Amino acid sequence: xxxxxxxxxxxxxxxxxxxxxxxxxxxxxxxxxxxxxxxxxxxxxxxxxxxxxxxxxxxxxxxxxxxxxxxxxxxxxxxxxxxxxxxxxxxxxxxxxxxxxxxxxxxxxxxxxxxxxxxxxxxxxxxxxxxxxxxxxxxxxxxxxxxxxxxxxxxxxxxxxxxxxxxxxxxxxxxxxxxxxxxxxxxxxxxxxxxxxxxxxxxxxxxxxxxxxxxxxxxxxxxxxxxxxxxxxxxxxxxxxxxxxxxxxxxxxxxxxxxxxxxxxxxxxxxxxxxxxxxxxxxxxxxxxxxxxxxxxxxxxxxxxxxxxxxxxxxxxxxxxxxxxxxxxxxxxxxxxxxxxxxxxxxxxxxxxxxxxxx
Numbered sequence: 001x002x003x004x005x006x007x008x009x010x011x012x013x014x015x016x017x018x019x020x021x022x023x024x025x026x027x028x029x030x031x032x033x034x035x036x037x038x039x040x041x042x043x044x045x046x047x048x049x050x051x052x053x054x055x056x057x058x059x060x061x062x063x064x065x066x067x068x069x070x071x072x073x074x075x076x077x078x079x080x081x082x083x084x085x086x087x088x089x090x091x092x093x094x095x096x097x098x099x100x101x102x103x104x105x106x107x108x109x110x111x112x113x114x115x116x117x118x119x120x121x122x123x124x125x126x127x128x129x130x131x132x133x134x135x136x137x138x139x140x141x142x143x144x145x146x147x148x149x150x151x152x153x154x155x156x157x158x159x160x161x162x163x164x165x166x167x168x169x170x171x172x173x174x175x176x177x178x179x180x181x182x183x184x185x186x187x188x189x190x191x192x193x194x195x196x197x198x199x200x201x202x203x204x205x206x207x208x209x210x211x212x213x214x215x216x217x218x219x220x221x222x223x224x225x226x227x228x229x230x231x232x233x234x235x236x237x238x239x240x241x242x243x244x245x246x247x248x249x250x251x252x253x254x255x256x257x258x259x260x261x262x263x264x265x266x267x268x269x270x271x272x273x274x275x276x277x278x279x280x281x282x283x284x285x286x287x288x289x290x291x292x293x294x295x296x297x298x299x300x301x302x303x304x305x306x307x308x309x310x311x312x313x314x315x316x317x318x319x320x321x322x323x324x325x326x327x328x329x330x331x332x333x334x335x336x337x338x339x340x341x342x343x344x345x346x347x348x349x350x351x352x353x354x355x356x357x358x359x
Contacts, residue, residue, distance in 0.1 A: 051124035057095035058130035060088045060108060063137060067092025070148040070156065071110040071135070078103045082349040087156060101126070114138050154182045161260075162195060166347045171199045174248065175340055177263045183286035184260075186253035193249040197241050206236040221312025235310055242306050243329075247299025256286040257295045261340055276337035280330050296333065300326040 071088040101124040113135035164172040210232040222231040248259040283293035304322035
């Protein structure tokens with residue numbers, strides 16, 4: 001994720017937390033005392049809200065009993081909870097974790113098969129293992145191939161990532177909630193970078209940063225007025241484009257590294273903290289092994305060096321500034337990773353709940 005976009009995301013997240021904390025404090029001050037009878041009712045309601053969550057899992061097969069890989073499963077609730085999605089794995093299995101008790105509906109689709117639906121009620125703390133779903137062959141299809149290639153699985157995973165937005169607005173494309181997601185092709189890495197730089201929120205962040213720079217008269221060589229703002233905006237957007245494509249597409253393609261952050265979500269708080277910090281300087285290779293994150297480190301240096309071509313002469317500091325900016329970029333990556341590990345998933349409605357299929 002580009003430096004400026006990460007910085008905007010961090011500010012936005014902390015601002016949201018600050019507003020929420022103050023809002024709750026004001027509400028608590030204005031809440032009148034309850035009578036004993038109403039206190040008892042509130043206590044019962046609180047207990048109802050604290051019912052333990054459960055899980056839902058199942059297996060999808062074809063009429064012959066062979067498992068179907070990559071079937072698309074959609075979970076919906078009557079209480080207007082966000083829709084959740086999953087893909088059946090190479091054993092034909094799917095699952096949804098941390099599901100609140102209550103009625104639920106499943107819709108299962110797969111190429112070459114008729115859509116199947118199912119409904120049920122999940123009880124508090126229940127681990128619901130549903131009976132096998134045997135999908136009927138679509139009458140309009142004479143031959144079915146249930147195997148997905150690695151590229152097709154990666155494409156399905158990218159589609160999920162492209163729906164991930166913090167608070168429904170801030171793009172969160174470079175995070176995978178699938179621990180063993182298949183590697184991306186070079187084409188897919190460039191596709192993800194392009195979607196990031198042309199996202200409307202990217203322009204909002206760059207435009208806001210340019211306004212702050214102009215108000216504080218940073219990069220004085222650009223001057224003031226509309227022309228000065230346009231130059232600051234262009235420079236900021238150029239930083240975003242170069243940082244995103246160099247560190248998120250070009251170098252990862254050449255070095256065969258995955259530019260995404262892989263959410264851990266399990267283990268002790270200390271182990272997750274160390275994992276998030278370490279991922280500022282290490283990454284997962286396309287071979288599935290962890291290795292130094294040369295793409296991010298070299299990408300930060302390269303983007304900083306390129307910026308010397310278009311920033312005002314008096315604001316360039318050659319090699320020293322380039323290395324300083326690279327160090328700052330690594331530090332911001334570590335902070336962003338911590339937010340990803342402990343906060344941002346809770347604010348991302350479309351985050352994935354299960355590991356999709358592998359070929």
